[in-house]
Amino acid sequence: MADFDLFVIGAGSGGVRASRVSAAYGARVAIAEEYKVGGTCVIRGCVPKKLLVYGAHFAEDLDDAAMFGWDVPQKRFDWQVLRDNVLAEVGRLEGAYTETLTNHDVTIFHERAVVTGPNSVRLASGREVTADKILIATGATPVLPNIEGVEHAITSNEVFLLEKLPKRIVIVGGGYIANEFAGIFHQFGSHVTLVNRTDVILRHYDQQLVDRLMQISLRKGIDFKFNALIERVEKRDDGTLHVSMSGCDDFDADAVLFATGRHPHTSGLGLEDVAVKMGDNGRIVVDDDNRTSVPSIFAVGDVTDRVQLTPVAIREGQAFADTYFGKKPHKVDYNCIPSAVFSHPPLAGVGLTESQAREKLGQVKTYTSDFRAMKNVLAGRNERSLYKLVVDELTERIVGIHMIGPDAPEILQAAAIAVKGQLKKSDFDATVALHPTMAEELVLMR
Structure with missing residues (x-):
């Protein structure tokens, strides 16, 4: 045995x-x-x-x-x-x-x-x-690149152990980890430079939402360097880092964080x-x-x-x-998995993006709500939220929901049930709005 x-x-x-x-x-x-x-x-x-x-x-x-x-x-x-x-x-x-x-x-x-x-x-x-x-x-x-001085950089494994907050941090990558830490360190007061080897970020999310996050991030002062690569990281005697680049000018930093995949x-x-x-x-x-x-x-x-x-x-x-071991065999269903980016503001999505739906289904309708959250209005903050429904034009079934704005991931968890359950746009239209909330925009789009 x-x-x-x-x-x-x-x-x-x-x-x-x-x-x-x-x-x-x-x-x-x-x-x-x-x-x-x-x-x-x-x-x-x-x-x-x-x-x-x-x-x-x-x-x-x-x-x-x-x-x-x-x-x-x-x-x-x-x-x-x-x-x-x-x-x-x-x-x-x-x-x-x-x-x-x-x-x-x-x-x-x-x-x-x-x-x-x-x-x-x-x-x-x-x-x-x-x-x-x-x-x-x-x-x-x-994943870490094979470059000179990479031992002076950190990954998401070590970022939680930093002895002090870096005044200047370079974050390498275009995925959710890179964008989340860009928002975090910017809010903490660090100067953030996000370096990406292409000009595309968050490639698996709806492009309209990604564009909105880019606009907001740029207005906040996050610096983006696209089509750029780090060639070498040199640690100076005072502990600061000199970052040698291709595709843009070199710069100095206090920390370099690689978020280039796992x-x-x-x-x-x-x-x-x-x-x-x-x-x-x-x-x-x-x-x-x-x-x-x-x-x-x-x-x-x-x-x-x-x-x-x-x-x-x-x-x-x-x-x-x-x-x-339980004599209850079943397989995992990988369709309609919701996901989120806890950026500032956060974005979340489930189902097909607009481009994916057009490629797969052909005839697609989209409904959007572009608005300022009530809290932002009174606070004098111009940041706008964007909600988007992607609908199969032939069946009226909602095949994707995508959101950027305060609490978007919290709202999307419930909304994802509608996509998984193959509800139609008419089901949303027939639902009475819960007012005043941001989530009510999901049932008010016409």
Whole structure:
């Protein structure tokens, strides 16, 4: 008999869910984590980043407070206070995740594990462990370019540990991580320069919303350098950085943050040695039931590079446990996955963008609402929100909803149900508005 029914490598969102649910079904489960229980999202990803976003919002809220009758005599930001409070919350969550696993009788190995066979793993301590099934859930890791001086730069892994707030920060990338940290550090008072090798940012979002975010970001003073590359980073004696560029002038900075994508974290796991089929960028190739080319080895989450989102990893971990230990087989539906960019202001979308809908469906109607939120009007802030419905002209079915403005992600979560449920524009029209709210714009477009 094997030591365990299931051995999971990686205690992130997908691995923890698969472990907990499998154990609840009666399986003997072990999990190995070489860093901290909770994974990228909880420890150094979406959770601490969202806490920084909350902190950054106070910069504008305090400015706006005067128009609402509040006297704020001094506005001073202390990076160390926020950083330490965020890290303390991360520590609390790590303990909570660990307790959840322990309460479900999951054996936790706080060390690295590598695969040594179809049914065996070796721990860093040298112990060999056997299992009927092995699940790889090691997530993804930030990509760094091969340039001189890259060791002086940071990634999203290290940004939460900065000793002090940089007065000037260069952020490299055009995706959601780059744009989110651009907004965060700008609100904290840093001068932000965003460098991108092309002239396209947030390529998977509706272009009309991306253009609006660009307009707002430029007005706020975020500096964009398009069609530009960093060639070298040089650290000077005073600790500042000189950034040598191609495509634009060189400049000096106090920090350089690379947010140029994430590759599946599979290096050194021994997968090639046991003939697990690998794809590009080191991703693990799996079927619809999360099984690899080796029948006893499975993978979920970012390590498969299907959809790199925490809720997707959780769904995959749940489906794995239900299918193989709960006798309730099912597959994850990857259609209509909502997503958001927690920029300033945030944007969110679900379903097809306008360009995707025109390419796929041909005949498309769009409805938009371009407005200033009531709070911004009284505060004297000219920032405008934009909501957009993409409708299949033949069926009147809403195939996409896209929004930029305050609380857009919170509103979109509920609106995504309409797209998933294949509701029609007439269903929105028949819904009475909830007034006064920003969300009522979704049912008032004509």
